Each structure stands twice: as C-alpha cells, then as structure tokens.
Amino acid sequence: MLLPVGDLDEAVDFYERAGFPVAYRLDEAGLAILRVGGETPGVLLRAEAGAGRRPPPWPAPRLWLEVPDARATAEALAGAGIPVLTEPFAGATGWTVEIADPWGNVIGFTDYTKRPELGRV
Known part of the structure; x- marks a missing residue:
C-alpha cells in the first residue's frame, strides 16, 4: 500500500515509532519502504508536494x-x-x-x- 506524506523524514519517524521498521529508502525518489511483519515491501511512503496535514477523513x-x-x-x-x-x-x-x-x-x-x-x- 502506498501512503502519501508531506515530509518523508517526519513520516519515517512516525511509522518507526508505530512499529514499522524501514527496509530501505530511496530519497532521490521520495520513497521509504517499510516492513510489515516479515514482508518487504509492506507499506510505501511517498513524499508528495501539497500533502498537507489534515485530520483523517471519514x-x-x-x-x-x-x-x-x-x-x-x-x-x-x-x-x-x-x-x-x-x-x-x-x-x-x-x-x-x-x-x-x-x-x-x-x-x-x-x-x-x-x-x-x-x-x-
């Protein structure tokens, strides 16, 4: 699953604290690939311009x-x-x-x- 984020470093910090270790980063592409259990890739974080802070939509x-x-x-x-x-x-x-x-x-x-x-x- 790919999740858009506004700041890759901040997102990596958040998800590492939530228990998702980084498998690898491709900073030149604005991507961080997180492990989920033993799976890689598990969750992909992608820095996107304009991805502002917002409450979760429902x-x-x-x-x-x-x-x-x-x-x-x-x-x-x-x-x-x-x-x-x-x-x-x-x-x-x-x-x-x-x-x-x-x-x-x-x-x-x-x-x-x-x-x-x-x-x-």
Whole structure:
C-alpha cells in the first residue's frame, strides 16, 4: 500500500515509532519502504508536494493489520507518543485500534482474540 506524506523524514519517524521498521529508502525518489511483519515491501511512503496535514477523513480507506493483541498494541502506541483515534473497540472477531499519521492516513491494528481460528498471527 502506498501512503502519501508531506515530509518523508517526519513520516519515517512516525511509522518507526508505530512499529514499522524501514527496509530501505530511496530519497532521490521520495520513497521509504517499510516492513510489515516479515514482508518487504509492506507499506510505501511517498513524499508528495501539497500533502498537507489534515485530520483523517471519514469515510476513508483504512489499512488494517493483524496483531496478537490490539489492546496491548494501543498501550505500546501510547507509550511511543502516538495517539489513537479512539479507544480500542470490540468487533465480531476481537479488538481493533486505529491511528492516523499527520497526513490523515489511517492504520488499524486488529486481533482475532474472539475467533482465533480465523486469525493468521
């Protein structure tokens, strides 16, 4: 998934604190490629002129990723200085928490604690 960002260095810092290590950067192209789990590329950040700061739009596309425990992930995000959009909320399969980067891109972390047979983690 490619996410537009206004400042590549700031975006890399944000996503590293959120638990996405950088696989590699192509600064000349304005790209940073992040790992998601063992996957590379996982998420691509692309610096785009005019990508200003904005609150997350609703409705908007959201990238949800599976984690073992969304509530623990919410605590880890808060500890890294990343605010969550709402407190973790329950769904049919487990819990979910969402964050937004400074450019309004929304990432969700969801678990399958209520239906572990459906999860991959």
